[in-house]
Amino acid sequence: MSLYLGIDVGSVSTDVALIDPRNGLVAGAYLMTRGQPIRVVQEALDEIAAAATVPHEISGVGTTGSGRHLAAAIVGADAVKNEITAHAVAALARVPDARTVIEIGGQDSKIIILRDGVVVDFAMNSVCAAGTGSFLDRQASRLGIPIEEFGTIALRSKNPVRIAGRCAVFAESDMIHKQQVGHTVEDIVWGLCQALVRNYLNNVGKGKEIRPPVVFQGGVAANAGMKKAFEEALGMEVIVPGEHKLMGAIGAAILAREARPKPATSFKGFDVARQRFVSGGFECSGCSNMCEVTEIRSGDSLVARWGGRCGKWSS
């Protein structure tokens, strides 16, 4: 069967998805980037290769996320698209009449407004990390509860406490204060979910017309407390697709499929997982910009180079 591979390299997590020609998920992998994007892409490819049991042939590869150019260079990609397009396309594949996409990942969050299957507006958080996956992880570990249980604990709350969610620092200190005053963990966790949703709607979603169906995706969508808080705040149902964690990669794979016709895929094969890539860099002295140029090498050959402001170093 001819399958399509999508890779989403974010700063916190990296996900890879293998889809069939009808956009169904064949195999997926979700790993932490840990500041080593090349290694993690290789590991994820290994996992996918092992998980894909059906005989297959890769007909296209797409990459997205902040590491999309890097990933494209090491695996050989047919489509390199930004996160907004990838997430929108994936949401539409799961909920064809979706009109709003809420996406909250490890380090950033975004809102995408769709009308008639087309992105008509979007916004991304720019400054505040409150509400993103990393922040929730930190609060969970500070409260001593596993992140997987965070959501279900929130749902047990009887008396919500109001947490100041304006910014991550305030939210944290306010939580500590509420704990000291004696509120229960359930109530605090639920209060936090509500605060983060308020923060999201005020910062990222500000001024956007949120209409149903609303699709909630990204790592944070696993959190049942956040889903419920969104539903309460918006007064409408919020749909969390089963593959909510892999939507970026699924979108990239779909975009690769749509990028045809092309004579053949540029995919270099799953063997790249065994290749040794070395990333390095240097400061260009071509002009006063002194750009930091990054390069990826494999053995003696240069795989990719980018980073100059003038375009002199991009292929």
Add this chain to the structure above:
Amino acid sequence: MRVTFPRMGNSHIPLRALFESAGVEVVLPPPSSRRTVALGARHSPEFACFPLKLNIGNFIEAAESGADTMVMAGGIGPCRFGYYAQVEREILADMGFDLEMVVLEPPCTGWVGLASRIRKITGGCGVTGLLRAARLAWVKCGAVDEIESVSRKARPVERSRGAVTRAMEEALALLDDAGTVTAARKALAAGCEMIWSATGFPVDDPEPIRVGIVGEIFMVLDGFSNMDVERRLGEMGVEVHRFLSMGEWVRSNLLPKSFMPHEAREMVALASPYLNYFVGGHGVESVGGVRVYARLGFDGVVQIMPFTCMPEIVAQSVLKNVSRDHSIPVLTLSLDEHTAEAGLQTRLEAFVDLLKRRRVMKAAGRTEEGVTPL
């Protein structure tokens, strides 16, 4: 006296011409670089806006190369810019630099003050000499605007990426070297020729997506601080336009009212149903500008501002309604020294994708709520 002034896009070309032909020695700060940002950010208050940090960096680097007099513009109105010159002087004095600061307050605060400050710098140069210098500077100012504008048109159709930008740099260097008005005019003509031929004269001319730029003038004009938004958009095949330019600024702020460009008046007039109050900087023009672009049938608008810029934040909140009422998408970029290039690129790409898809949808005659044809 060795005069210096901060960098802002290509404004050093006319400014240098102005001072040098009036017989003043100029020490240009080296082009802004990562070092400039690092120096400026280290010695400026964290909450100051990005232009101040860059100014400080420029002044430090100019002082290192021997400048002893700084020329800085002043300002009036609710925006912080008005006291930046004073803040900068104090910061540099605290750092132990022995620099004199000459603040050129806008002429609406009094021509006499401005004239006496100019005399202070130009010293021995007589009135005729001054007028001749001003004329050369004005011609170069117009030429810079023209070269930039031609490049914005040429970039989306260039055959090999980066060719237009390289030709533009050459054209600007040619202009910078010109010592007389005649030479400057020749340099302009030759430069524009170079830029067009750098496109490789594409034959099939698809209609590119058109995007207008509004925002805070320093960030809009300074490609270094806006991370080359114009070039990035151009290289995605977008034709970029902006009303803001040095020439426009001089006409609107230094010359008598009758010289004010038509578009500038229109921008103020069109802003009034949404924002009928001077909020400082170009806040009002940003609001009106979006309406002008909507009228001209542009596909979208990018608003550029330094992080924490008050006038533009006011404009931004109003722009939500303007954008909805006129069905024109507006992307706001709020930038400073912490801005990551990857994030900026993502926003721009997503914006351009959005505009392309909208156009396809409109061509297909599909209109639904919120997306009516312009």
